[in-house]
Amino acid sequence: MSYEMNFGQSYNKQLPSLGETMSEVIRFFGGQHIYGVGGDFAANLIAALSNNEHGDGIQINPSSNEMHAGFSACAQAEIDGMGFCLTTYMVGSLPCTSAAALAVTEGLPVVFISGAPAESEVNQVAIHHTIQPNASWKAEYDNALEAFSALGMRVERLQGQRVEGHPNIAGQRFYQIVAEAYKNKQPVFIEVPRDQVFAKTQPIKLPKSLENICCGSNILAGTELIVDNIISKLEQAKSPMLYLGDRLKHNEKLKMLILAFAEKFNIPYATTWFAKGLFDEYAPLCLGAYNGVFTQTPGREYIEKSADYVIDVATSIFPQDCNIAFATGTHKIETFENKTLLKGGSLLEKDLVVIFEGLLADNCKTFTFDPLVDKNQYHEKTALAIGSDDLDFNNLAQTLNDLQSQDDDTYVYLPEVGNSYFASYSLKVRKSKLGRSWITNPWYGAMGTALPYGRVVAQRLKALSEQAPQTEQRKERAVVIIGDGGFHFQLNELIHFLKDQTDITIIYMRNNIFHLGKSGEGPIYHCNDKAFDVHSLVKAYQGHSKTCTSVSEFKDYFKLCKQQSGISLIEVEAKPIEERQSNELKLLNLYIKSQNGQPDAVKAWQALTQ
Ligand SMILES: Cc1ncc(C[n+]2csc(CCOP(=O)(O)OP(=O)(O)O)c2C)c(N)n1
Numbered sequence: 010m011s012y013e014m015n016f017g018q019s020y021n022k023q024l025p026s027l028g029e030t031m032s033e034v035i036r037f038f039g040g041q042h043i044y045g046v047g048g049d050f051a052a053n054l055i056a057a058l059s060n061n062e063h064g065d066g067i068q069i070n071p072s073s074n075e076m077h078a079g080f081s082a083c084a085q086a087e088i089d090g091m092g093f094c095l096t097t098y099m100v101g102s103l104p105c106t107s108a109a110a111l112a113v114t115e116g117l118p119v120v121f122i123s124g125a126p127a128e129s130e131v132n133q134v135a136i137h138h139t140i141q142p143n144a145s146w147k148a149e150y151d152n153a154l155e156a157f158s159a160l161g162m163r164v165e166r167l168q169g170q171r172v173e174g175h176p177n178i179a180g181q182r183f184y185q186i187v188a189e190a191y192k193n194k195q196p197v198f199i200e201v202p203r204d205q206v207f208a209k210t211q212p213i214k215l216p217k218s219l220e221n222i223c224c225g226s227n228i229l230a231g232t233e234l235i236v237d238n239i240i241s242k243l244e245q246a247k248s249p250m251l252y253l254g255d256r257l258k259h260n261e262k263l264k265m266l267i268l269a270f271a272e273k274f275n276i277p278y279a280t281t282w283f284a285k286g287l288f289d290e291y292a293p294l295c296l297g298a299y300n301g302v303f304t305q306t307p308g309r310e311y312i313e314k315s316a317d318y319v320i321d322v323a324t325s326i327f328p329q330d331c332n333i334a335f336a337t338g339t340h341k342i343e344t345f346e347n348k349t350l351l352k353g354g355s356l357l358e359k360d361l362v363v364i365f366e367g368l369l370a371d372n373c374k375t376f377t378f379d380p381l382v383d384k385n386q387y388h389e390k391t392a393l394a395i396g397s398d399d400l401d402f403n404n405l406a407q408t409l410n411d412l413q414s415q416d417d418d419t420y421v422y423l424p425e426v427g428n429s430y431f432a433s434y435s436l437k438v439r440k441s442k443l444g445r446s447w448i449t450n451p452w453y454g455a456m457g458t459a460l461p462y463g464r465v466v467a468q469r470l471k472a473l474s475e476q477a478p479q480t481e482q483r484k485e486r487a488v489v490i491i492g493d494g495g496f497h498f499q500l501n502e503l504i505h506f507l508k509d510q511t512d513i514t515i516i517y518m519r520n521n522i523f524h525l526g527k528s529g530e531g532p533i534y535h536c537n538d539k540a541f542d543v544h545s546l547v548k549a550y551q552g553h554s555k556t557c558t559s560v561s562e563f564k565d566y567f568k569l570c571k572q573q574s575g576i577s578l579i580e581v582e583a584k585p586i587e588e589r590q591s592n593e594l595k596l597l598n599l600y601i602k603s604q605n606g607q608p609d610a611v612k613a614w615q616a617l618t619q
Contacts, residue, residue, distance in 0.1 A: 015174050024209035027167070027201070028057025030180030034187055035067055035120075037215050040093045042468075043069045043122075044081035044461075048097020050124030050138070053206035055095070067093075070468075070509075072461065073501040075101050079108025079121065080461035083450070086117035087462075088443050088469055090259055091191060095122045099138040102153045102198070107455060110160050112196035114453040116256065119196040120187055123153060127204030128169055157198035163189055166200040169208050180210035188222055192356050194259055227359040236367035239320065239349055243274070243373050246318035248311070248383075250296065251278035252342050254324030258287055260358050261444070266365040267322065273369060275376045277383070279308055281324050281332050282434060286422070286447025289440035293380040298434060301334025301341065302618060303593050305406075305435040307384040313341045315383065319348040323361065326352050329452060337600050339618050396561030400581050401589040402428050402518065405490070406435035408560050412567055413439060418484050421466050422447045425459035425491035427525045428583070429518055432591035433490060441485055442473050456495050460502040463489045467511035486571055489515045492583075494523040494536035500546070506576050507550045513577070514570045517543060520583040525594075527585075543580055552576030 025033075035043070035058070047055055060066035072078035075096045086092030092112075096102045102123035112119040126136050135141045135148040151166075158164045165186055167179040183199065190197045216222050243249055251271055257264050264287070271278050271294050279296035280288060282303075290297050296308020304312075319342055325332065334340040342348070353361040394407040413420055419441045424433035430449060438446040448466065450458055466487040474484060496517055506513055521537040547554040553573050557563040563579065570577035583589065587598070599617075602610035 015176070023212060025180065025212055026057065026207045027177075027179045027183070027210045028054065028206045030210055030213060031122075031183050031201075032058050032066060033215065034180075034184045034213075035093055036065075038091045038187055038191055038219070039089055040085075040091055040120075041068060042085065043067055043093040043095045044072050044078040044085065044465075045069055045095030046072060046075050046078055046097070046101055048101050048124065048138075050098035050126065050203055051095060051101065052124070053203045054122065054124055054201055057206050058095070069095065070505075073499075073504065075104040076107055076457070077461040077499065077502050079105035079119070080111070080458045081465050082119045082121070083108055083112050083115070083117050083458070084448065084462035084465035086112065086119045087115075087258070087448055088445060088465060090118070092117065092119040093122065094119060097124045097138070098126065098200070099123075099140070099153050102200075103156060106156055106160065109157055109162060109196050109198065111450050111453045111455050111458070113160055113162060115450050116194045116258070117196060118190040118194050118259070120190055121157070121196060121198045123198070123200045125166055125200035125202045126150065128202045129204055131202075154198070154200060162196055162198055164198040164200075167202065167205060169202065169205045177208060177210045179205055179208070181213050184213055184215070191219070191222065227355055227363045229355060229360045232360070232363045232367060235349075235351075235364055236371070239364075239368060240371050240373050242318050242347070242349065246347075247376075248315040248378070249276050249318040249320065249376060250312065250316045251276060252299070252319050252321045252324065253278055253280045253284055253288070254322060254352075255281060255283040255287070256323035256325075256353050256358060257284060258445075260362075263323075263358050263362050263365065264288075266362065266369060270365055270369050273375075274373065275378050277308065277311065277378050277380075279306075279312055283325075283329075283332055283451045284323075285434065285451070286438055286445050289446075290437045291439050294378070296384065297437070299342065300332065300434070301339035301343075302337060303334055303339075303434065303596055305592060306437070311378075311383045316345075317347060319345050320351065321348055322351045323353045323358065326354070331452070335597060335600065337618070394560045396559065396564070398560050399558055400560050400563045401583050402432045402591045402594070403589050404560060405432050405516075405518075405581075406591065408563060409488075409567075410435075410437045412564055413437065418486060418571070419446055420486050420488045421445070421470065423459045423463045423466060423487060423489045424449050425489065425495040426450075426454050426456040427492035427495050427518075427523075428591065428594060429490040429492055429495070429516075430454075431525070431593040431597070434593050435591065443469055443485075457498040459489045459491050459495065460499045463487050463513055463515075464502060464505050464509070464511070467506060467513045468509055471509075471511050484571065487511075487513045489513060491515060491517060492524065493517065493519045493521060497536055503550045503552075503576060506552075510575070512574050514567065515576065515578040517578050517580045518583045519543070519580055520585045522585060524583075524585045543578065547576060547578045550576050552578060554578040554580060556580040556582065558582065 082092035082094035140152045154164045170177040277294045279299040282300045285298040297306025393411045394404045419439040424430045523536045603614035
């Protein structure tokens with residue numbers, strides 16, 4: 010029996026292949042790029058999805074390895090709203106489990122697509138790339154599915170028709186799983202048997218737009234009562250504020266509603282640490298990223314001394330140590346009494362959308378917040394970093410803030426995990442065309458992501474500047490801040506900046522050790538060698554580089570980097586000593602020492618937090 014006999018000839022004629030349907034679905038969800046590495050089980054997928062002569066395919070960007078492809082897909086999900094990664098069976102997909110775990114943790118809709126053996130190959134014999142000890146009595150085909158499933162992800166191997174001529178629903182399944190990633194902001198893993206890529210599948214009719222993918226509306230009852238309650242608390246408040254979390258990062262509509270609400274009633278807002286980079290910290294109502302004693306921004310005083318009512322929106326359901334000032338007990342909002350918590354549990358945060366629509370429709374009083382008075386320079390150093398000082402982690406953020414405040418072009422920061430990550434919380438970030446100007450994996454905290462992330466940012470910035478008319482061309486710049494350990498984790502990704510012809514500034518904070526978390530002198534902490542010449546390396550990638558010692562030398566060269574194309578690397582010789590630490594780390598170290606009962610530290614900590 011054939012399809013023809015089942016549903017008739019005209020139905021049969023219009024059947025697309027699974028590969029065509031996958032391509033259409035990926036593009037529907039905004040995917041114009043896939044990051045990946047090839048292999049025999051992925052060859053058919055690559056052929057089916059790649060850009061074709063009609064220009065309706067997808068650009069498949071090779072990465073240096075699969076973990077990097079996965080990380081780049083995560084960055085794509087951060088910026089474009091959805092990420093796609095393509096690998097071969099097992100050897101290719103398993104290295105992506107680290108990126109998948111990151112995506113689960115950071116709430117990123119990434120679709121990990123893997124080639125798989127043909128259905129006809131299964132059950133005959135053990136297949137290469139499978140996990141097969143030689144004493145094995147049976148062939149295993151599902152280890153990758155199980156590995157991703159163990160991370161709590163939805164996984165599926167697409168299937169062909171079970172009986173010749175019966176409907177093939179693989180295309181529809183692909184759509185449903187990808188839609189699930191989109192709706193839940195979670196990664197999914199899909200294996201595609203290589204013989205199914207060109208098999209015919211039932212055609213699907215995509216919704217008109219992403220807006221129309223049916224997720225139902227808000228099903229929580231009692232919204233009006235919540236709105237009324239907030240309004241009455243606002244009526245009684247003098248100095249209210251919004252405290253915004255990272256669940257907002259994929260919801261532009263909700264972000265806009267919240268900003269409109271803040272502006273209409275003149276209510277200032279701060280973000281959690283994890284939501285840093287989602288809002289323009291130069292905006293008058295923005296109080297910056299707040300995290301208790303670790304906060305350096307000028308909004309801290311308002312939060313801790315003036316605010317009398319907090320609306321906490323889309324922060325995490327479960328308390329996370331780094332977001333609540335490392336449980337130091339100094340996070341004022343955590344224990345704030347007069348607070349309304351709107352965590353947002355519904356699909357696409359529809360519950361919150363309805364609440365903010367309700368709030369916006371109200372005509373309650375406008376508040377008197379004045380940025381010039383209320384955002385006093387509590388912690389912000391008004392003086393510039395001293396030009397003749399040596400540059401190090403203690404003055405890096407101030408130096409970059411000096412540069413950014415005098416430059417209309419936004420720096421899109423990519424801090425790598427290590428000392429760089431902590432120092433980056435004192436950066437004051439401008440609004441970017443990408444919607445994000447500070448991107449890392451703040452919660453999961455995996456080292457090794459800054460260059461795969463930076464690659465995606467640099468590609469998008471290049472595309473945006475090519476699209477913009479000459480007159481409004483603003484050159485935003487991707488800026489990676491990274492330790493030498495972190496850099497050496499991932500420097501094979503540098504080749505793609507050369508290939509893609511994209512621009513990036515890399516601040517290479519060299520101290521020759523894995524410093525953050527170092528607790529001993531053992532060889533395991535030695536990530537570099539004094540004789541390593543980073544300039545020769547950068548030269549191989551046709552890049553520019555310079556070692557900068559003083560703040561003023563750094564500033565001059567940083568400005569020059571912005572004019573240079575390709576890779577520009579600034580080597581900073583960082584000293585792994587306490588005085589040269591960022592404020593965040595000095596405080597964290599002090600807290601740890603005081604917890605350990607060191608008398609001086611106990612005193613100093615008490616003085617600081619009382
Ligand atoms: C994948 C991964 N491995 C290990 C760690 C633990 N870790 C966190 S920071 C760090 C050292 C960072 O050293 P480096 O990049 O040289 O920067 P520094 O702290 O010296 O500035 C390590 C090993 C991690 N977060 N992620």
